[in-house]
Amino acid sequence: MAKKKKNRNQKSKWTHHYRMVVLNDDTFEERFSLKLTRLNVFVVTVISAILLIGLTTALIAFTPIREYIPGYADVSMRRDNIELAKRTDSLEIAIRSNDQFYGRIKMLLNGDITTEEYERIDSIAKVETSTEIPDLTPIKEDSLLREEVAQADRYSVIAGAKAKTNFVFFPPVKGTISSNYDTEIKHYAVDVVTTVGTPIKAAADGTVVFASWSSETGYTMLIEHPYGLITVYKHAGNLLKEQNDQVLAGEVIATVGNTGELTTGPHLHFEIWSDGYPLDPTNFINFE
Template sequence: MATKKEKGKLKRKWLHRYRMVVLNDDTFEERFSLNLTRLNVFIVTVLSAIILIGLTTVLIAFTPLREFIPGYASTKLTKDVITLENKTDSLLTSIQLQQQKYDRIQMVLSGNITAAEYARIDSIAKVETANQENLPIPIEEDSLLREEVDREDKFNVIEGATSRTNFIFFTPVTGTISDGFNAEKKHYAVDITSAANSPVKAAADGTVIFAGWSTDTGNTILMEHSYGVITVYKHMATLSKKQNDQVQAGEVIGIVGNTGELTNGPHLHFELWMDGYPQDPTNFINFQ
C-alpha cells in the first residue's frame, strides 16, 4: 500500500510544470512557449482520441463514405438487388404459368390424354396459380359445383357462344373423312382426305399459340379462340402463320400435306377442344 510520501511524489510528478519553448535556430530568439504538465498532456490526448473516434463513427454511419469501407454495400446497390429479386420472383411466376400452358398444349398435341385427366391437371394448375398470386384456394364444395356445371355445359359451349357472339365455324378444308372422331381409341379428331397443296383455313377468329414441327404430327398449328375453344391442324405441308399471329376465320394458315410419322397420305388432322374437352368436329362443321 502506497505511503503518503509516495502519493505526494506521484502527485508532484503529474503536476510538475514543464515549459515548451520554440526558438529561432539562428538567433535563439524565443518565438513561442507553452507551460505543460503530464496531466494536461494526458487529458488533451484522451479527449482528442475520443473526439476522433466519435467523428469517424459519425462519418461511417451517416455519410456515403461508409461505402468505401470493405463489407459495406452502397445504398444504390442494395436497392438494385431488391429490385432484381422482385423481378426474378415475377419472372419465375410467369415462367411457371407459361410452362403450365405449354404442358397443356403438349397434351393436346400428343392426343394421349383423356378429358378427365385434362380437367384434373387443369384444376391443379388453377390452384397453383391462385397460391402464387396469394388468392384464396377454392373450397371443395365450390370445386364440385364447378365440375358439375362443366359436365352439364361441355356439349353446349357453341350454343352459348353463338347466342353471345354469333360464333360460327368456318370449314378448314373440304374432302372425305377417312378416320372419324373416336374417344375410346383416343383419336380426338377427324382426318379429312383432300388433294395435296389444298389450302387449310382457320376455323374461327383466333390467335396462333403454337406453330411448328413435330416428329409425329409434322407441321402443326394450334389456335386459341373465344370461350376456351382450341382448334388443332396437323400434318400440313407448309405453314403460313407463326406463333402469336392474329388470324381471321377463313384465312389460309397452311396447305394440306403428308408430314410427320403418323400419316399415310395427304390429309388434314383436325381437332376441336372446348374448355379442355375434345369435341367431335362433325357436330359443328360440314367437311363435305
C-alpha cells in the same frame, strides 16, 4: 441557521456570475469578455448536444452520407435488389405457366392424355350422352323456333362464364369426314378428306403457338384463341405461318397434305381444345 445559509450558498452556485475574458498575450489588452453562469453553461451544452444529435441523425437518414457508414447498403443497390426480386418472381411464374402450356401442347401433338385427365373427360362425356333426360317434345307451334335456335347454337361456342359473346368457328376445310371424334379410341379430332394442296384456313382469330414438323403428325400447327381455346391442324402439306404469327379467321395458314407416319391419305386432322379438354369439332363447324 448554519444549514440554511449553506443551502442558500449551494443554490446560488448555479446563478453565480463568472466572466470569461480573452486577452492579447503581448499587450494584455482585453479583446473579448463574456459573462457566464453555471446554469447558462449547462443549458447551452444540453441544447448544443441535442442539436448535434438531431443534425447527425438527419444527415444519416436523408443524405447519401449514410452510405459511408458500415452496415448501410447503397440506396440504388437496394432499389435494384428489390426490382430484381420482383422480376425473378415474375419470371418464375411465367416459367411455370409456360411449362404447363408446353406440356399441354406436347399432349395435343402426341394425342396422349393421362389417366386422370381421361377419366375427367370420360365423366363429362357420360354426362353429355346420358339418356336420362325427360321427354320435352316441343309443341307444333314452336317447333320452327326451336329448330332455328338449335341451328344457331350448333355452330357457336359459349366458353364459360367469362365469355361475353358467342365464339364462332370458321370451317378450316370443306370435305368428307372419314373419321369422327371418338373418346373411346382417344381420337379427339375429325379427319376431313380433301385433295392435296387445298388451303387450310384458321378456324378463328388467334396466335400461332406451334408450327413445325412432327414425325408422327407431319407438318403441324397449333393456334391459341381467346377464352382458353386451341385448334390443332395436322398432316399438312406445308405451313404458311410461323410461331407467334397473328392470324384472322378464314386466313390461309397451310395446305392439305399427306405427311407424317400416322396419315392414311390426304386429309386434315382437326382438333378443338377448351382449357385442356377436347371438344367435338362437328358440334361447332359444318365441314360439308
